[in-house]
Ligand code: KG4
């Protein structure tokens with residue numbers, strides 16, 4: 001007579017067979033990626049070698065009226081959207097769950113409720129189809145967007161430095177292997193994208209502010225207002241803390257933000273209307289210069305002359321232009337792969353060990369940086 005544990009053991013074996021002899025998943029055919037760490041509900045189908053079969057992103061426009069992402073609202077919308085987005089990703093990828101070999105999902109960092117929708121969905125899909133699952137660090141995903149194979153762009157191989165600048169994070173990654181990265185510098189306060197969003201709000205623009213501020217900046221003069229660029233070495237006597245900060249590869253955007261606030265408050269309503277584009281252009285230029293300054297210093301200090309960028313702010317035209325002037329061998333993913341998406345999560349999963357059923361059922365999401373590879 002069959003023992004009650006037999007079916008479960010058989011299921012485990014099937015799942016392990018799918019894992020294959022190698023701990024890595026490079027040989028796998030199809031990865032279904034899921035990303036719900038913030039306000040985009042994303043699913044993608046990526047093939048071995050980083051070929052993107054589909055990449056569906058549903059951006060939750062509902063947050064615009066609140067001027068920022070409301071976590072509880074984001075979770076509820078992920079719940080409403082996730083099945084539709086998954087179905088679309090499979091359909092556009094010309095496949096179905098029966099053909100998928102591996103499920104990849106963002107485990108963190110991000111909004112915990114939002115992450116849990118993606119993680120629970122991924123667990124349910126993987127368990128019901130006896131598939132292995134790979135939990136992915138969102139920031140590793142942004143790095144791994146550079147491993148995707150596109151018609152117009154070959155995958156970029158380590159070693160390289162990678163500037164990740166998004167709404168929640170800003171860091172310089174030292175990428176020596178595809179499955180991990182070291183952190184050379186990170187932001188001490190706001191993320192670059194957050195600075196764009198807050199600046200846009202001060203200038204009366206909508207949310208998310210980055211693209212709107214970039215559009216307005218195109219009509220302005222970036223030299224019109226002088227804003228502080230943190231990290232730039234100051235004159236002697238500028239202060240010990242500033243000098244010490246200038247010697248790191250860390251970022252800080254709180255000062256630029258405060259400076260914009262002061263400039264805005266010093267103007268009358270009419271003056272502000274007349275100078276909005278100049279303010280936007282000067283503010284954008286200061287943020288971009290602060291980012292590029294650290295990238296230049298990191299390239300010099302590391303001796304690595306290969307550079308990639310990622311995260312929503314990497315969609316910014318001025319940043320894309322300025323990094324191209326650094327003289328490094330540059331890899332710039334298309335804008336849609338810089339902002340949040342699930343193809344990058346699947347790309348990271350191709351480089352990581354998978355968990356077999358039922359081991360992944362007990363894993364949890366995390367809001368902070370606990371999974372970060374050292
Ligand atoms: O990577 P992402 O899509 O989500 C997070 O992981 O946070 O990044 C979103 C951030 C937002 O702050 C948004 O304003 C910013 O990226 N962003 C931009 C641009 N497009 C998106 N910032 C500047 N210029 C852009 N064109």
Ligand code: ZN
Pocket residue numbers: 138142166167311312339340
């Ligand atoms: Zn992101």
